[in-house]
Amino acid sequence: MSATKALYQRLHLWLRHTDYNMTIDLKTYQIQLAQLVALPSVSCGVASWDMPNLAVIELLASWFSDLGFNTQIIPLAQTGKANLIATLGSGDGGLVLAGHSDTVPYDADRWQTDPFKLTEKDGKLFGLGATDMKGFFPVILAAIKPFLDKPLKQPLIILATADEESSMSGARALADMGKPKARYAVIGEPTELVPIRMHKGIMMEAIRVRGQAGHSSNPALGKSALDAMTQVMTELMSLRSDLQLKYRNPGFAVQTPTLNLGCIHGGDGANRICGECELHFDLRLLPGMDNEELRTAIQNRLTPIAETSGTDIVFSSLFEGVEPFDEPATSELVKVCEQLTGHVSESVAFATEAPFLQQLGMQTVVLGPGSINQAHQPDEFISIDQLEPAVKIVQELIRKFCFKS
Template sequence: MSKLPSLISMMSQLIAVPSISCSQASWDQSNKGVILLLEDWLSSLGFQCEIMPLPEQPNKFNLIATLGQGAGGLVLSGHTDTVPYDEDRWTSNPFTLQERDNRLYGLGTCDMKGFFAIVIDTLRDMDLSKLQQPLIILATADEESSMEGARALVDAGRPKGRYALIGEPTSLTPIHAHKGIMMEKIRITGQAGHSSNPNLGNNALDAMHSVLSELMQYRQHLKDTYRDANFVIDYPTMNFGCIHGGDSPNRICGRCELEFDLRALPGMNNQALLEDITALLPKIERNTGTKIQLNELFPSVPSFSTKKESDIIQACERLTNKPADTVAFATEGGYLNQLGMETLILGPGSIDQAHQPNEFMGLDQIKPMQHVINGLVKRYCVTSNENEAASV
């Protein structure tokens, strides 16, 4: 496989191609360059590569690269986009891979372009002609903003695999669950007027006080009703992040907006939660004479959960010598769950470096991650029955 560059060269090339996704159009970029690099390298290993443009964003792409046939097998998944960066806070060029202090620095080294380079470098040294179940490399778009890449895969019902690993940075700790996340906006429109006479208007701030009271009671209800001891914060949370309203102390507030998030435990349904909140609002509208609108800031992300007793969790606990845990951040895991795969989150690098200036991956993370990939490919793709691979 002489066409394949070295691991460091692959990582350098991936880092050098900007692929920022962001809700702000001034930052948002295509990920096509990263997808084409991965397609080239995986094709040289014999993978059949399919590039899928996103239905609503034709300049964004998913890649499904498949080697082997069958209904089972393993998916190794990651996202190709990065977050924006603060240029003045980086000590080196974010798009130039730099090695120093036994670390590899660059935007996307751990979150998560480096994972793809490690996967491909691992597969280079394996006899892939022995596959008895398919091996699928999945590269998605827009995970850092809309998660439209993962949503498009669910809509298409692909890829199909029995097991999946998402290589997000977990310091090589197997992750079996995380909470979902919803981000919502409530806008209240009242009637402005002179503050000397309350009868001249309808105060949106007064109405927002009622909304907040109802939401706080609902938040307490969620805390009292739902618990999951697998999480450090073992209940669903609702955070009132920002509020804006009015323009002058001598005017009745004509408009007020609240933005908040809700992080639900596995097993809770985001849509049902949204319906509960929606049902709280009409009574306040009637009592205050205001108009109240509830809108999503972006589509909600489902929670993720795979049973600790599942085969892939137990296999990765043995491969890493670490017990499975939970995390606070969200991933595409819930979408792969929806596709019917036993999924876990496990990858090189730390989430503490993700989204930070001078993002890096420690060199000591590479070989242990390759050990995990090698073990999983052998277990789920080379061995026809995972029970025959109990020593993994």
């Protein structure tokens, strides 16, 4: 028996005596997801790829407004970018159901179908963002219908953000604003309905070495940026070894922090001393580590190299980074999600908006339909058999956290 079928049967037996219908209307789900997929909302650090997400936000706002939610569209500094906060009920507790409205770029020539036209085949729904993560919003819409005529004791808040796939500017803006406020938050990233309570942080950094070009026949005529960069890379690899000796978390498949030297560019000819060289690298930090502390440690290791080589070494961030995420295993939300899904909470390697929601004071878990294995690649899809169990889980979360004082 598949894990999804086992979960469905468990939920069916547990919830069959409740007084509301929890069967998803697949046709309605497909219509809603098709409309979301049809609205391009690529988020990318490369300007030629980056797109507004406002059309998606406005569509979601209209749907939730029609259901009685108080909707607030929050424009961001970037033109055409916005977040949505949709609220039903009031109180000082409650539940946030969160997702991002953007997608990654796509390789149109590698898709077997139109990435902006939802296509059903073999029990799967194909489309850009179908699983990561536009497909979560129709799950929410299906889940909330039985509750619309029932008075909530605590608020239900729907959150849709911008630019999760690039800068996470949407989540950062919300953290800076200090809202929304609630007690619990579930982010519907694709986890195959397994609750996630930990993920690593991420930093993407750049180091540029500026030396002096000259004729290669005489090293004294210049200062080689490549020679200095070899020292930089040696120092970074030494730092990596030090971090992996100091930090370890058995809750992760890769139990140590990682540092990857991703790409390097420098020089313009074999017969010229290299005048400039740039390295890009990323780091994945474990919970308990701090991005800014690590940046300081790197800077401290670069300064002596600059002094001895006579070069200028400039260290900068390619984006602001995301802190590691760790929700205690003992938290109420983790325990409830484990009970609902029948799965012990786990960790993932990818980063999410969870640290920003934690900054707002909420217990936070990442839990949603679909698999990360289908995200960020051609022919992205969400499996239909994930949808009804997802709706049931979301309904029970609402029942637990919005109907009890």
